[in-house]
Amino acid sequence: MVVGLLMSIVLENEGKNGYLTGESVSGQVVLELLEESEVVGLYLCAHGEATVSFTPKRGVDGNQNVSTSEEHEYLNEKIPLLVASAGERHIFSAGKHKLPFSFQLPASNLVTTFTGKYGKVQYQLSAVLQRPSVPDLTIHRELRVTSRIDVNSPSLLTPIEQTKERMVGCWFFTSGPISLSAKIGRKGYCNGEAVAIYAEIENGSSRLIVPKAAIYQTQSFIVNGKTKTHKQMLASVRGNHIASGSTETWNGKTLKIPPVTPTILDCQIIRVEYVLAVYIHIPGAKRLMVELPIVIGTVPFNAFTYRNPSVASQFTVDMSWLALTLPEQPEAPPNYADVVSEEDLSWCSPSVTEQEELLDGLCFPSFAIIQEFRFQPPPLYSQVDPNLNHTAESTVPFALEE
Structure with a gap:
């Protein structure tokens, strides 16, 4: 890194797993200068390749096999961001400068980023800054690419x-x-x-x-x-x-x-x-x-x-x-009167006279009182018949004689 100059690559629309093939890659090359500087050119390179290297097993003759390797290129694009024409000068003042870029990945012929036992598929972005009388400054950043495989095919x-x-x-x-x-x-x-x-x-x-x-x-x-x-x-x-x-x-x-x-x-x-x-x-x-x-x-x-x-x-x-599938429209719950017998409903509900006395003694609106008695809670569970309280004679429980 050159003293007085910082350069970085910032990606804007990078997803969790990188970029799918065919997607657009956009971002910025950020220059941070401590002093005024002249720039001759600035360009971005997108490169990707697969490399394999391993040593085969020893042959029958016992001779030691040498390591073998191979490379295959999948991406090589150069995107100019700043080009100086003949006689033209680009002077950057001290401070931060952002130079945007955007390019589209090929929709096919790209292999998913991968690192394995004996090989890998790797993509990277490289920003190259050219200035007069000094060597070029180059920085790199990994670019993750995922091939599109639709499981719905x-x-x-x-x-x-x-x-x-x-x-x-x-x-x-x-x-x-x-x-x-x-x-x-x-x-x-x-x-x-x-x-x-x-x-x-x-x-x-x-x-x-x-x-x-x-x-x-x-x-x-x-x-x-x-x-x-x-x-x-x-x-x-x-x-x-x-x-x-x-x-x-x-x-x-x-x-x-x-x-x-x-x-x-x-x-x-x-x-x-x-x-x-x-x-x-x-x-x-x-x-x-x-x-x-x-x-x-x-x-x-x-x-x-x-x-x-x-x-x-x-x-x-x-x-x-x-x-099994869910119904298109949910079914409404049953009415209380449909699951409770008329006998139990008449026993739980107060008489008309009792309702009138309550309405006369209370200052609440009539509709609130009607709603209160309309939705009665279910009767309490009991092993004793509640209707025995309304009979003329009481039943004496049976007791064992000693």
């Missing part, structure tokens, strides 16, 4: 289902089959959403098994035909133990997606993919697993424009509650 709204079965044991010691069927309502989800899992697990073996589900991320890095992968578990959930001869059904068991990088499939050297794995841990045997591929998008799911009642239609559980 038809290809991401289709249900996904897989079924597998395995015999547990070997030769004459085979105990029986274990079957697993899992299904989800759609393929596309966004960060923070909960995936509803529908599954049926049947344990025909003699062993105690445990069903589980997990979301896995797989990072793939490709350089010169060689691929390096990194797989990690992001979230998991487990079911109950299933005894021999028993069956368990997941009627929409939920697994929440944590904050992760959206799916990356449009980069030549980096891929980021996700699967929802439903599997069964079997003691003494290899686990039984089905993998349902999912896509993590950036445009949220719109439940009002999508209905898929067939998600759980192939399972034996009762899923009629999924079809």
